[in-house]
Amino acid sequence: MFRERIMLSTPNAAKSGIQYFMDGFSLIRRPGLRRFVVVPLLVNLLLFSGALVLAVNYLSELMHWVDKSVPSWLDWISFVLWPLVILALLVVFSFVFSSIMNWIAAPFNGLLAEKVEQLLTGKPLNTGGAMDAIKDLPRVFGREWQKLKYYLPRALLVLILFFIPLVGQTLFPIIWFLFSAWMMAVQYCDYPFDNHKVPFNDMKFALKQTKGSSMSFGVAATLFSMIPIVNFIVMPVAICGATAMWVDKYREVYRNARVAPE
Template structure:
């Protein structure tokens, strides 16, 4: 039986993790894991060196008689920088790993449905997915960047930047649902606009899945395994919430 809508996200992510650890799917997880690990190590190195400067850049300049507020505001701006760094890491990792994630979503769908409508694995098939999946990632960037830039500008405006961190968090939760559920949607030829419309119809389920994925990705080292688990969980979300539909292989 499906979970209640608001609680369905943790269930999908948990089941997705079990799927990617199963013997039949481990092979398709190795490449995304490697990409994640390399990027994570690089991000940690850069963040350790630059983090303090980034926080100082966003902190507003206060007159001396209000200097005591710096101790109250500093944690908020630490959170703001963490959210922005996390966004950058996730965005870059998903762009690089997009073909592998799309292929993983395809194989998870085969396992979940028990029907293989996709051709058998070949490196040629994987290579053929690259232009399509990267094109879809470019579409996500076009959706993401204007909104992220607006939030970034808001982050520099005194007083208004106090709401930047919660807005980044809410936007991040939504983008996690968009990012990962788009893989099975794209594999099944659902257009970008139709995919967004479908997610809005499933708003609470989508936010539930995006929220648990976002939270798990914020945990160091755990987040290395979360990306493939989220791809598998999003595919489960697609199959169960969308209902049994014929699977067709998109032409590259």
């Protein structure tokens, strides 16, 4: 069975996903990797700053319009709407920003995963030069589109759960957190898999066979992404940690066995 092959062929199979994520903090400081971390980090900061300014301006204009539109005896409604609008804006802002950032940073993230694997194994991936990387961009963005198609319908189903009276409001935070953790694992573990041209369904199959490591990795990434300022470096940290997990748990398996899709 594929599960047995993974457990028998990897010396660090018992290492948790949380440990791999934490390894990412030390890996991003390695001299050979710093420049591959700085570029997507700067792009992240610039995009976030611009998006935040737009969001604040939009929110101010929206609330000004609400204040002018409602009659004086409904002035109190602003106090009710503010928290709801801010919450809705944060959710939309978080989704849109993270989605755009993942698309823009995808080529950089794949390159970072490649360099981390080369550092850990001492062997180059032979992915070609700059021109080959440019030619490969359609496939890279196509992979991001696969992840988005996988994410959207499942996120919608979880959001619908929120509107179920009593049960929905109780279960939604737990299910949403677990779903977010799984998507974090899918998002970041996919880069080293994709560098080896492993199909998306095969990648998901592999993560499900080591679900404990995958979920604990995703939980760590989700929790750290909630910490202000620290969340700016979660992406490179997670990619480094996910690549280390690929090297230990999956790399040799893909040399010796073909993973069947779901």
